[in-house]
Amino acid sequence: MATLIDLNLYPDSPVPDAADVTTSLTLTLTAPKIEPKEEPFDEPPQPHHLHTNPNFLNCSLNTQPDISQHLQQQAVADENDVFSEFNRISKMFHTAFSGKTKEYVEETLIDPDSQAIVPVPDENLHSAVADSSRRKNQQRSGELVRVTNIGVEDERYFRHVVRKTRMLYDSLRVLVSMEDLKRKNSHVFGRSRNARGDLRSASVMKEHGLWLNRDKRIVGPIPGVYVGDIFFFRMEICVVGMHGLPQAGIDYLTSSQSSNGDPIATSIIVSGGYEDDQDAGDVIVYTGHGGQDKYSRQADHQRLEGGNLAMERSMHYGIEVRVVRGFRYEGSPSGKVYVYDGLYKVVDSWLEAGKSGFGVIKFKLVRMEDQPDMGSAILKYAENLRNGTLQSKPRGYVSLDISMKKETMPVFLFNDIDDNHEPMLYEYLATSVFPPFVYHRGGNGGGCNCVSGCMDGCFCAKKNGGEFAYDQNGLLVRGKPLIFECGPHCSCPPNCRNRVSQNGVKNRFEVFRSKETGWGVRSLDLIQAGSFICEYTGVILTREQAQLFSMNGDSLIYPNRFGERWAEWGDLSQIFSDYVRPSYPSVPPLDFAMDVSRMRNVACYLSHSSYPNVLVQLVLYDHSNFAFPHLMLFAMENIPPMRELSLDYGEADEWTGKLAICN
Structure with a gap:
């Protein structure tokens, strides 16, 4: 004590x-x-x-x-x-x-x-x-x-x-x-x-x-x-x-x-x-x-x-x-x-x-x-490593980009402990793969007509309750049950302030081998609190498909068990006595699983923590099916370079009785 x-x-x-x-x-x-x-x-x-x-x-x-x-x-x-x-x-x-x-x-x-x-x-x-x-x-x-x-x-x-x-x-x-x-x-x-x-x-x-x-x-x-x-x-x-x-x-x-x-x-x-x-x-x-x-x-x-x-x-x-x-x-x-x-x-x-x-x-x-x-x-040190100004390259870098240029920034693979190169055996998946029927249900909901970039009051802002979810620097203002980003039916440009998470990673990450946690993820960049990190990707399965896959021993992630850490970001209950956590837009309980046994991305190697520095925020942009949102990850605090990223994977899942961690 x-x-x-x-x-x-x-x-x-x-x-x-x-x-x-x-x-x-x-x-x-x-x-x-x-x-x-x-x-x-x-x-x-x-x-x-x-x-x-x-x-x-x-x-x-x-x-x-x-x-x-x-x-x-x-x-x-x-x-x-x-x-x-x-x-x-x-x-x-x-x-x-x-x-x-x-x-x-x-x-x-x-x-x-x-x-x-x-x-x-x-x-x-x-x-x-x-x-x-x-x-x-x-x-x-x-x-x-x-x-x-x-x-x-x-x-x-x-x-x-x-x-x-x-x-x-x-x-x-x-x-x-x-x-x-x-x-x-x-x-x-x-x-x-x-x-x-x-x-x-x-x-x-x-x-x-x-x-x-x-x-x-x-x-x-x-x-x-x-x-x-x-x-x-x-x-x-x-x-x-x-x-x-x-x-x-x-x-x-x-x-x-x-x-x-x-x-x-x-x-x-x-x-x-x-x-x-x-x-x-x-x-x-x-x-x-x-x-x-x-x-x-x-x-x-x-x-x-x-x-x-x-x-x-x-x-x-x-x-x-x-x-x-x-x-x-x-x-x-x-x-x-x-x-x-x-x-x-x-x-x-x-x-x-x-x-x-x-x-x-x-x-x-x-x-x-x-x-x-x-x-x-x-x-x-991390700055010199990014800029390539170190006198000698550190021993342990197995790959300089396991994403094979599928991400906007390279994803390194580092292991100076043993000869395990497992992350290179998987096909890198930059964004989740949804079943075809997902794009035919719920309609596309229309898009905004903001040709020069979205401003407050546009159609997509109204879908989010009247305000955009991000500030001008792309930081998450407040966590919500669901966020609507501008999509393919919108007239705004790719750099619109309401397209933060769909444009890929902005930081240089590396998957590294650790004696304590096995595989982990850290960044070579300083990550500001509220910043987008990456999507948690996989092949999306319905409940029936997931039950069959789990019988074969495939690695599945169950999003319905992720901790609701989004509610902590922007929680002003200590400032306002009558604060109520956001409830709009709402989503039904997530009734799907993610197969990461063959295709995955850097997010699959995040370690579990009861006190995580990364949260999961549900986002829709390429379809409007509320039951199948994207799982986007945002920083809960300022994360220094070379510090391990962690995620709250939740409790044991009701489908399998196991904690939903793939590594």
């Missing part, structure tokens, strides 16, 4: 390791829980229009258009977007503390990645936000703890909480961004700026107490967050409690909250914000904060105070520090990615003249041993 160890710091006594702490200092959690608390200090700017109207939180959510309508109404109500709110609060802070932060007079940039903004002292916090329209929340806890002795069940629990929280954040961000884009396009002159969905989503979740790890200041690893986890936005890191400050590069416990009066650093973000930074992976020379002008140039000497002093004190006490790396990444919705790379120890600190001639404080951090490989290193 998980144990929380209180860290009572004394100036002349280093913090003991977890194994040496006596039982009198431990608090056993018989039922591990994460209870978010809120703090006004590091709260992101809150757009008025998201929570000042009480009706916004009490609206009915029986259908997607209801959500869209409320988001649009609230957005239009206040033309001042989140950037103006950021500017307002920044100017207020500058005015309140101009006498105490004179050396930082230029540091009022609205850069979420800036390491130059010194945190506002807690003792001045309430006066600083006294005039703010934001809700005054309880202060963030000053209790410093380290979580130890996490068992398997505890780890599953915490991981489930983190994944559910991130899924809520991602799906809410996609929905908010889509509504902002619709609002922008609705303006006659197109002069409305697109507000940032990442900030607005974090604000809504903060308002509802859904940020994690707010009741404790955790030293060391955050339960449920793995080394290598990837985030596209700084605010998402704050939401899960990895780093509590949306702007500053050093997160720390202030001296006023510390038990012995010393500030303690708990995490840093390394993003190249200072010209004197040096990053060699396992060893980092990190520049303290302060002294930069509005152009991110060093313009003054740094001082041993605030986060800088906290880093020095963490070195003194031997406190480990979490390290998150941020860097630019093509294809990211924010233009950057943030990767959790594990725990480091601060082993040295000094003051020297920087490249600009001003004094800067340096900290040397060394990565602790016995941790998984750094996520940033894996990300770069």
